[in-house]
Amino acid sequence: MVYVRGNSVPHANVDVLKRLISARHELAQIMGYRSYVEYTVELNMASSPKVVKSFLLEMSKMVRTKSKEELNLLTKFKREKCGQSDGDLRPWDEAYYMAMMRSSVYEFSPSVVASYFSLSNCIEGLKVLVQSLFGATFHSIPLAPGESWDPKVLKLSLHHPEEGDLGYLYLDLYSRKGKYPGCAHFAIKGGSQDFSNRIPTSMPHELLIKIIIDDREEIHRPVDKQVFRRKNEGYVPSEVKDSYALAYVEMITVVAITLQTVAALVCNFSGSLNPSDLTLSHWEVQTLFHEFGHALHSLLSRTDYQHLSGTRTVLDLAEIPSNLFEYYAWDYRFLKTFARHYSTGEEIPQKVVESMIGARDMFAATDLQRQIFFALVDQTLFEEQPLPHGDISSVIAELKREHTCMEHVEGTHWEARFTHLLNYGGGYYSYLYAKCFAATIWKKLCQEDPLSLTTGFALRTKFLQHGGAREPVALLNDLVGDGIYRYRDGGIIPDISSLCDELKLIKE
Numbered sequence: 001m002v003y004v005r006g007n008s009v010p011h012a013n014v015d016v017l018k019r020l021i022s023a024r025h026e027l028a029q030i031m032g033y034r035s036y037v038e039y040t041v042e043l044n045m046a047s048s049p050k051v052v053k054s055f056l057l058e059m060s061k062m063v064r065t066k067s068k069e070e071l072n073l074l075t076k077f078k079r080e081k082c083g084q085s086d087g088d089l090r091p092w093d094e095a096y097y098m099a100m101m102r103s104s105v106y107e108f109s110p111s112v113v114a115s116y117f118s119l120s121n122c123i124e125g126l127k128v129l130v131q132s133l134f135g136a137t138f139h140s141i142p143l144a145p146g147e148s149w150d151p152k153v154l155k156l157s158l159h160h161p162e163e164g165d166l167g168y169l170y171l172d173l174y175s176r177k178g179k180y181p182g183c184a185h186f187a188i189k190g191g192s193q194d195f196s197n198r199i200p201t202s203m204p205h206e207l208l209i210k211i212i213i214d215d216r217e218e219i220h221r222p223v224d225k226q227v228f229r230r231k232n233e234g235y236v237p238s239e240v241k242d243s244y245a246l247a248y249v250e251m252i253t254v255v256a257i258t259l260q261t262v263a264a265l266v267c268n269f270s271g272s273l274n275p276s277d278l279t280l281s282h283w284e285v286q287t288l289f290h291e292f293g294h295a296l297h298s299l300l301s302r303t304d305y306q307h308l309s310g311t312r313t314v315l316d317l318a319e320i321p322s323n324l325f326e327y328y329a330w331d332y333r334f335l336k337t338f339a340r341h342y343s344t345g346e347e348i349p350q351k352v353v354e355s356m357i358g359a360r361d362m363f364a365a366t367d368l369q370r371q372i373f374f375a376l377v378d379q380t381l382f383e384e385q386p387l388p389h390g391d392i393s394s395v396i397a398e399l400k401r402e403h404t405c406m407e408h409v410e411g412t413h414w415e416a417r418f419t420h421l422l423n424y425g426g427g428y429y430s431y432l433y434a435k436c437f438a439a440t441i442w443k444k445l446c447q448e449d450p451l452s453l454t455t456g457f458a459l460r461t462k463f464l465q466h467g468g469a470r471e472p473v474a475l476l477n478d479l480v481g482d483g484i485y486r487y488r489d490g491g492i493i494p495d496i497s498s499l500c501d502e503l504k505l506i507k508e
Helices: 002-006 012-030 036-041 049-082 091-106 110-114 119-134 238-244 282-299 320-330 350-362 364-381 392-403 429-446 453-462 472-480 497-503
Strands: 137-140 154-160 164-174 184-189 208-213 216-220 251-255 261-269 485-488 491-494
Touching: 002 091, 012 036, 012 392, 036 049, 049 091, 049 364, 049 429, 049 485, 049 491, 091 350, 110 282, 110 350, 119 137, 119 282, 119 453, 164 282, 184 282, 261 282, 282 320, 320 350, 320 429, 350 364, 364 392, 364 429, 364 497, 429 453, 429 472, 429 491, 429 497, 453 472
Parallel strands: 164 261
Antiparallel strands: 137 154, 154 164, 184 261, 208 216, 208 251, 485 491
16 A cells, blocks of 8 residues: 555664664663653753643643544545545545645645745745844855855855844755755854954954053953953953952953854755746745744854854754744735746735635644644653553554544554654654744734834844843743743743634634
8 A cells, every 4th residue: 555655664764763762762861861851851941751741732632622623524525525425534535635625625726826936036035034124134145166065055144234244144945966855954153242343354253352551462361251241441340350460451442253153044945946937835935934034043143152052042942933934934914025926927916825824724733733743752752661552653553543533554654754753852842832932922023013123123132142042931031021931840831822822723
């Protein structure tokens, strides 16, 4: 059967996954933890597997009723199309009939939608977004000889009229043989704080103090940079005198330079190598803006230390900007600024965007339930060993029966192709955390005026620029105020009410 075959290869990965689980469990125990998931989660907002599991179970219970209703509608639709009065929906039916029902009810055509999203238009959309929100502009700049790993890579400079260049972004967007297969953001170099108004580009990338004593110029590196938040001449803080045993200082000048962020946004769009002719599915557009959210987190970060810059923060906070910027891929007010038909130049009609949203929301509960199931699988596989139901397949089959409305098909091993178990072992729940947090931020801060400088200023100064240098709860409180999170069993979980309202999961 095609479904079984497609969900059970490569079979060799089943044993690889078993060995990965065993090795990670061994590592966790060496580090003094009972399980790998405990080791992974401890420093995150959730703080413990108990908190994560309680959050996921709460979400699973919340979504189950509507997911069941969606399944019943889909089953009825299948029977009508097949001319049957009975017959269940099988796992291999789900994607096929979902696509058919979306098209039937909302006149939704993926190919029509894609015609408005050429790659060149989408890159223009990224430029519109940074200009509208942050008053900054992207400029294409030439690559130095040997700088690029592929001739199709683009290099952009993010420039602010008052602050100068904020950082650099490489765009590696085309699929090619031997390339990393997914879509991802990579922080190549983190940004750090600028302590000066105008810094020569030849200055070394570190904070220096220039001290003149008896007409002799000496350079010292301070112990505590916080002393020099304000640059003054003719005044020397006592901390500096104490640090360097200076009896008298005529003048002090603090000099610093910003380590500018360098990031790469990597995708695998296939088709024409002409960006004006290459059109993206809306799922690809959403993915592009997801990864761009990560890139902005890096580019706009201004921390004292580069290892706390941008996405270098706790995992269940790092996914918030990416989930937040996905909203822009669905907002007509933004889409109409750049989405134009690749051949006619026609602006995307509002009716097309409404059909996109209607088709998305038709099975929103089912889609969310699937993500909850994935997160529960990830948590369970990396819990204390041995696994509660024996082998991996038995664990997954039991979780699917408990937390989805679809049956498990014996002989399938989809987990052998689920690469997030490798990249996010014990941390896949962070996508759901971020989805809830982003729903609240969008509702309270962005929804009314998503393209204003006021919105962008709040996002940048209260969240993005701090990277991992501030406590997550402080960032979230500053950004939207109370109510965005809750305390539970010593950890933090997101408030789910905004997401519930958005997906209409709770009936009034």
